[in-house]
Amino acid sequence: MEMNTTEKLYLPVDGIFDMFNSLTGQSRITHPGLQSTALAPVPQHPKVSNISKTGMGIIKTVKGSWRQQEKRASRSSSSGNRQVSTERLPKRSVDLLELGLAKPRNCHRIVVLGAPKVGKTNILQRFLGKEYSENYEPTTEDFHRKLFHIGGAAYQVDVLDAAGERNFPAKRRLSILTGDTFLLVFSLDDRESFDEVTELLDEIKAAKAKLLKLKHPAKVPVVICGNKVDLETPRAVKLSDVTDILGEDVAFFETSAKDGTGLEGAFRALASLGGLPDETSPSRHQLISILTYQSLCIGQRGRRGSRTRGVGAPCAAMDPLARRPSFTSDLRLVLRSSTKHNKPERCHIQ
Incomplete structure (x- = not known):
């Protein structure tokens, strides 16, 4: 999974890194730019920021666990446990x-x-x-x-x-x-x-x-x-x-x-x-x-x-072609759910 560094994600500061920590079981993530409640956008930089590297690490950690289960599911499918006819099916999930x-x-x-x-x-x-x-x-x-x-x-x-x-x-x-x-x-x-x-x-x-x-x-x-x-x-x-x-x-x-x-x-x-x-x-x-x-x-x-x-x-x-959305899609779903009930401070992550 590659992260598009030009894509802007707005994540709630108060709680998002706690969620990342709880997802991975790692110690609390700290960053000098997050110590103030008045946060400014992170400027463009040719190198990937520390926060972006952290996000990449989180994604790799969870994606690694997903791949293990996908391999098991693939073996089950190849053994005939889950077969789907491809006749007259949509080209993609609906x-x-x-x-x-x-x-x-x-x-x-x-x-x-x-x-x-x-x-x-x-x-x-x-x-x-x-x-x-x-x-x-x-x-x-x-x-x-x-x-x-x-x-x-x-x-x-x-x-x-x-x-x-x-x-x-x-x-x-x-x-x-x-x-x-x-x-x-x-x-x-x-x-x-x-x-x-x-x-x-x-x-x-x-x-x-x-x-x-x-x-x-x-x-x-x-x-x-x-x-x-x-x-x-x-x-x-x-x-x-x-x-x-x-x-x-x-x-x-x-x-x-x-x-x-x-x-x-x-x-x-x-x-x-x-x-x-x-x-x-x-x-x-x-x-x-x-x-x-x-x-x-x-x-x-x-x-x-x-x-x-x-x-x-x-x-x-x-829907015969339905598959679980990606980690990134699910994470965005979580963030949208959070912002429905709160007006969190926003951190500009690239």
């Missing part, structure tokens, strides 16, 4: 925001976290409209994009299954910072998986509070699933344990990815917390091809001059 087909408030990211073997992937497959699978394969990282057309409006829901980030704290923290809502999953027959969910919830609250400069842990939109309710084995986690530790106001559902128990309620809660229509729940819309969806959106855009909104049954399509 981004409704970039194409001007969806409003920013209609673009949403859900981050899925939890211990291994608790059923995260199968719950996610249910949300995407796919079938339950008995075969377990460890997930390194999966990124999915589901495009909805509901009531004449387009919605884009990105889902990041960050299961493989347990051993990559920097990457996990970035995933948390980019998430709008969170789906945390544990198994009702595994107490350790529940303990991990409680730790993840605390981490999410702390990360969001730091990003938004809050004095107390942030209240975040989280749905928690106690999965494998269909098993006849003794429970390791009771409902009273959940309410005592996580509180009575948490959106908690006992679910079964196998038979679908509780999933409809969990998906509707995700929609409600994220400000999305109820029709984003799998049972409330039909799946169509990506090409049909594109034609529908383009046709709708052609009627913008009319006051009558498009009608029709709620529908959705999967």
Whole structure:
């Protein structure tokens, strides 16, 4: 990854280097130019500045961890675990925001976290409209994009299954910072998986509070699933344990990815917390091809001059070429989220 030294990035001083430090686990970065609250733009210079070198180091650190997981995903793909037909597919991933087909408030990211073997992937497959699978394969990282057309409006829901980030704290923290809502999953027959969910919830609250400069842990939109309710084995986690530790106001559902128990309620809660229509729940819309969806959106855009909104049954399509955005893109997403709630001092980095 190369950084364009002519591109100007405006980063909030109070907190951005703390975020870099938390991403890498390194000691606090200091710079003489940041010791004053009245910051002047850094002048043009033929050499890369110390701050730019720091940014390059951060990017290389996180990108290195990403490459390790990409290699694993590539090996899985080559072995036939994930095959996508290239017949009649778009030439590139569909981004409704970039194409001007969806409003920013209609673009949403859900981050899925939890211990291994608790059923995260199968719950996610249910949300995407796919079938339950008995075969377990460890997930390194999966990124999915589901495009909805509901009531004449387009919605884009990105889902990041960050299961493989347990051993990559920097990457996990970035995933948390980019998430709008969170789906945390544990198994009702595994107490350790529940303990991990409680730790993840605390981490999410702390990360969001730091990003938004809050004095107390942030209240975040989280749905928690106690999965494998269909098993006849003794429970390791009771409902009273959940309410005592996580509180009575948490959106908690006992679910079964196998038979679908509780999933409809969990998906509707995700929609409600994220400000999305109820029709984003799998049972409330039909799946169509990506090409049909594109034609529908383009046709709708052609009627913008009319006051009558498009009608029709709620529908959705999967983007078969969706890939997780780059580290730089995700970092910019985080910074935009921060500036929505604050008016930070700005540091001119080249």
